[in-house]
Amino acid sequence: MDNIYLLPSQISYKYRSLAQEIVELCPISFATEIALTGSAARGVADEDSDIELNCWVNHIPTIVERRKWLENIGATEIVFDSEPISDGSLWTTCLFQGTWIEIGWQTELVQEQLLQSILQGLVLDSGRLVVAGLITQAIILRSQGLLLEWQKRLVSYPEHLSARLIADLIEPWQSAHLVKVRWALVKRQQRFALTQKLTQDINNLLRILFAINKIWETDIKWLDKIVDQMTIKPVKLIDRINGIFSCLPLNEKVFATIELIIETLKLLPPLPEIKQAIITLENNLVKA
Numbered sequence: 001m002d003n004i005y006l007l008p009s010q011i012s013y014k015y016r017s018l019a020q021e022i023v024e025l026c027p028i029s030f031a032t033e034i035a036l037t038g039s040a041a042r043g044v045a046d047e048d049s050d051i052e053l054n055c056w057v058n059h060i061p062t063i064v065e066r067r068k069w070l071e072n073i074g075a076t077e078i079v080f081d082s083e084p085i086s087d088g089s090l091w092t093t094c095l096f097q098g099t100w101i102e103i104g105w106q107t108e109l110v111q112e113q114l115l116q117s118i119l120q121g122l123v124l125d126s127g128r129l130v131v132a133g134l135i136t137q138a139i140i141l142r143s144q145g146l147l148l149e150w151q152k153r154l155v156s157y158p159e160h161l162s163a164r165l166i167a168d169l170i171e172p173w174q175s176a177h178l179v180k181v182r183w184a185l186v187k188r189q190q191r192f193a194l195t196q197k198l199t200q201d202i203n204n205l206l207r208i209l210f211a212i213n214k215i216w217e218t219d220i221k222w223l224d225k226i227v228d229q230m231t232i233k234p235v236k237l238i239d240r241i242n243g244i245f246s247c248l249p250l251n252e253k254v255f256a257t258i259e260l261i262i263e264t265l266k267l268l269p270p271l272p273e274i275k276q277a278i279i280t281l282e283n284n285l286v287k288a
Contacts, residue, residue, distance in 0.1 A: 015040035015051050016139065018099060022053065023141045025073045030065070031055035033108065033147045035138035042137055044222050050100035054134065056146065060090060060105045070094050075101070086127030087114060108146060115150060121161040124168050126207060126217055133216035157214035165211045166268065169204045173261060173277040179284045182257075186250040194250060198257050202241055205264050209233055212267060234263040258285050 019036045026034065038052030039045040061069070063080050070078050075094040084090050089106040111131075117123045118132050136154045140147045172178045185194040203220075210217045213230045220226060224238050234240070237260075244256050262281050268274050 009043050012040045012043045012045040015045050019051050019053060020141055030061050031057050032144050034142040035140050035147055037134050037138045041139045044225055050102055053103045055105045056108045056111055058108060060107060066092055087131050119158055121158055121164050124165055129217045133218035136216050162211040166208055167273060169208055170274060170277045174280055176280050179280055182254045186254055198244060198253060201257050201261060205261055208264055232267055234260060
């Protein structure tokens with residue numbers, strides 16, 4: 001049966017079965033802990049989704065070793081990332097039985113150190129924070145107990161992390177000069193630069209909502225599904241975000257973005273820095 005005739009949940013189930021097949025073909029020396037992550041793990045995969053596998057081991061296999069294994073199990077179109085991403089993991093993309101597979105390798109020690117830093121509130125960048133969300137939503141396919149231990153430790157979202165993260169994210173909105181940049185870009189008709197700025201605004205807004213809802217950050221490919229999990233949020237959040245990135249005039253895009261940020265900040269405790277950001281944004285809530 002072709003994927004096009006399957007519901008997202010059915011495709012996710014099919015991908016989970018395929019992922020398990022890969023795991024059974026993977027030597028234990030290549031990965032002692034393996035988890036299915038991404039859209040298939042969340043049950044929302046569609047015909048355009050790939051399979052995302054995360055592997056942890058004491059020593060990451062070399063490119064030569066990984067290539068030989070993948071070729072032996074029938075994978076094709078094998079591509080290795082030359083450098084690790086922000087969390088230190090190394091990724092490989094390949095085609096297996098007609099489905100694209102992304103496989104990431106990370107050492108157990110480095111992952112453990114990263115999780116400790118996250119739980120201590122020392123990590124604020126999204127590139128590394130999403131690892132916590134990845135692990136909490138993961139489906140364990142192979143484990144010696146470490147993955148389950150990590151998931152248990154991540155059940156509670158640290159209050160101190162939320163406070164530090166929000167303080168960091170709202171800082172640019174406290175500066176009148178930095179907020180006014182958006183209106184300058186409207187005046188100059190700099191559409192690309194303005195889109196970048198508004199994208200950053202909405203991304204920071206969403207990260208604040210993750211924090212105040214005590215939900216670990218994840219990628220935002222399925223934003224409607226993510227927002228459904230949030231109990232604290234502005235009204236009609238998805239519709240308003242989609243509107244900002246529609247064909248609205250530039251000044252209306254900026255107005256709608258600032259208005260949405262203000263509503264989000266008013267969901268937070270009235271701390272001095274939050275009040276300052278709200279005042280600054282309200283002073284720039286004009287349709288130029």
